[in-house]
Amino acid sequence: MTQIISCVMNRERSDLFLIRNSPNYSPTKIKWVSLVSFRERSTSRGLAGVAQVSCSYSAELGCSMKFAVFVPPQLESGPVPVIYWLSGLTCTEQNFVTKAGAQTHAAKHGFLMVAPDTSPRGLNIPGEDDSWDFGTGAGFYVDATKEPWKENYHMYSYITKELPAVIAANFKVNSEKIGIMGHSMGGHGALICALKNPGLYKSVSAFAPICNPMECPWGEKAFGGYLGHIKHHWKDYDACSLIKNYSGPPLEILIDQGTEDDFLHKGQLLPENLEKAVHGSNMALTLRMQDGYDHSYYFISSFMGDHFDHHAKYLKAYPLGMEATEPHTPSTPNAVPLPFSKN
């Protein structure tokens, strides 16, 4: 155990692959490795908080994974709620950081933001880089069951279990107050993570999500490849199917969808199917069709503030008698200490 941990802390990614194949490997040890291998790769102050890119070895994915974290100033005074952002096809952790304009909203509300990558990378699985909508950059937030993907393509477990454990071990977050949002493939991811884990995520929203992957070309390709061709097995990862059987606490979903989104017109997103599925369920859906907007991050950034307000309704609700920590603007731009070393 000690040997494995020191290897992770002192060496680079190629060595992490060796760990999995080492005679010392056991799943329990690897869970430890995920936590202790956490390291900050960059830290930048700006927009009223601190933006970091971190990385940790993922036992689920069998490789080192980068993720972006925005630390709001409120973290100085106590644990803060956390919101996960799931990105779309072709994205890394960087698209959200550089284009979504979320940081000022996160700082205003006091939310820690986590934006992971969209798939494992660099595993040399045959076919992983053959297309932009499958394999690298297109993990689809499922746990694959088919070869050659089933060893590593466990984005669902990574997002819902492994990454939250890494975040809780390294940041002062309130693990009772977790929200999730995403875009397109990541919107699908946000919806299914919330629907499959009643009560875990207190708030959920999405921009132009793939609402019914079982019935659209992107989903058919991804689910067929990762889960096999028995369509019945796909229901576990399809928001429209999951909503019908959801019996957890009531959830209010906010979705924004641009009317000039090419992927909407090509039948990839199918928000109308989600609207139908919601009827008679324990779910409320606010679907806003935004006139003239496309699928881009210009669209996302235009409505990001509304999504944060939506999440704030649920993540900032404190039990009676407990005082909420109000969001505040730091009195000096250097209010948050920088405890992290750069690589």
Ligand SMILES: N[C@@H](CCC(=O)N[C@@H](CSC=O)C(=O)NCC(=O)O)C(=O)O
């Ligand atoms: N093939 C194109 C288009 C890829 C694309 O539009 N990706 C979207 C997500 S689509 C559904 O998940 C995206 O978020 N792109 C990143 C961005 O910064 O806009 C291509 O490769 O560009």
